[in-house]
Amino acid sequence: xxxxxxxxxxxxxIEALEQALQYTFQDRALLERAITHRSWAHEHLGPGEExxxxxxxxxxxxxxxxxVLGLVVADYLFCDHDNLTEGELSRMKHRLxxxxxxxxASQRITIGKYLRVGRGEEKTGGRRKQALLADVFExxxxxxxxxxxxxxxxxxxxxxxxxxxxVADPELxxxxxxxxxxxxxxxxxxxxxxxxxxxxxxxxPHRRIFYVEAxxxxxxxxxxxxxxxxAEAEAARLALEQLxxxxxxxx
Numbered sequence: 001x002x003x004x005x006x007x008x009x010x011x012x013x014i015e016a017l018e019q020a021l022q023y024t025f026q027d028r029a030l031l032e033r034a035i036t037h038r039s040w041a042h043e044h045l046g047p048g049e050e051x052x053x054x055x056x057x058x059x060x061x062x063x064x065x066x067x068v069l070g071l072v073v074a075d076y077l078f079c080d081h082d083n084l085t086e087g088e089l090s091r092m093k094h095r096l097x098x099x100x101x102x103x104x105a106s107q108r109i110t111i112g113k114y115l116r117v118g119r120g121e122e123k124t125g126g127r128r129k130q131a132l133l134a135d136v137f138e139x140x141x142x143x144x145x146x147x148x149x150x151x152x153x154x155x156x157x158x159x160x161x162x163x164x165x166x167v168a169d170p171e172l173x174x175x176x177x178x179x180x181x182x183x184x185x186x187x188x189x190x191x192x193x194x195x196x197x198x199x200x201x202x203x204x205p206h207r208r209i210f211y212v213e214a215x216x217x218x219x220x221x222x223x224x225x226x227x228x229x230x231a232e233a234e235a236a237r238l239a240l241e242q243l244x245x246x247x248x249x250x251x
Contacts, residue, residue: 017114021140022159025147034058034143035111035136037126039118058139065138068145069097072157076165091177092168096161098180102134105160111136178236182214185243192217194239196232214239 014031018024025031033056041057073096077089084092095101106112112127115136126132137160145153158165179194186192199222200211211224214235221242223235241247 013114020110021156023144023148023152023156025143027147030143030147034061034139035115037115037117037121037132039121040116043118058136061139061142062135064145065140065142068141068153069138069157072154073097077168094177096164096168099130099134101161101164102137103130105164106133106137109160111140178233178240182236182239185240186216194236196235198228219243
């Protein structure tokens with residue numbers, strides 16, 4: 001089990017986190033706030049100190065970081081893929097700034113080790129929760145932006161999301177888009193996760209057509225495509241049309 005880091009008041013831990021982020025702060029108070037969850041702030045303050053707690057935890061930083069991240073990723077995608085349509089760029093951006101992508105990046109650069117959470121959040125595995133890891137990623141980005149400006153924020157995003165930016169692909173983003181919307185819709189209706197099953201493959205090796213069935217509680221549709229991912233995306237699109245009762249644009 002990974003050892004929990006000591007509070008960031010310890011300068012060696014601040015330096016270790018800065019090394020993990022590959023950024024050295026001029027104002028380390030920004031970094032401390034960025035990795036402080038509201039559960040920690042409220043535990044360390046008494047009743048009636050809600051206003052003070054808000055100035056200690058990172059929720060406002062998340063708001064700033066979300067906007068900075070959107071701008072930086074949009075700029076990167078436009079410069080690197082200026083031949084794509086607005087829809088294709090939007091889908092790629094959506095995938096890059098998603099909770100799962102940011103949580104993965106946080107884990108990779110070990111931000112979660114330094115996240116300050118309350119005792120209750122600690123007991124329930126808060127450091128490993130995707131939502132908290134994504135939130136602290138945005139908060140840290142905000143702290144870097146506030147400390148060093150937009151160029152520093154761009155450098156951090158390039159470093160932290162480097163593996164994802166390098167393999168950004170409009171086809172994969174399109175496939176993920178309909179599947180993500182379908183999963184979110186079904187979970188909102190009762191926590192059901194759709195299942196995808198390849199039921200048939202036809203055609204010569206150089207021109208395979210894949211048929212995939214999407215199943216959920218109370219429904220089943222079949223999609224086809226030149227790859228399994230494309231067939232899954234088509235099945236998800238058709239499922240959304242069935243569930244929402246309205247046409248869904250082709251990816």
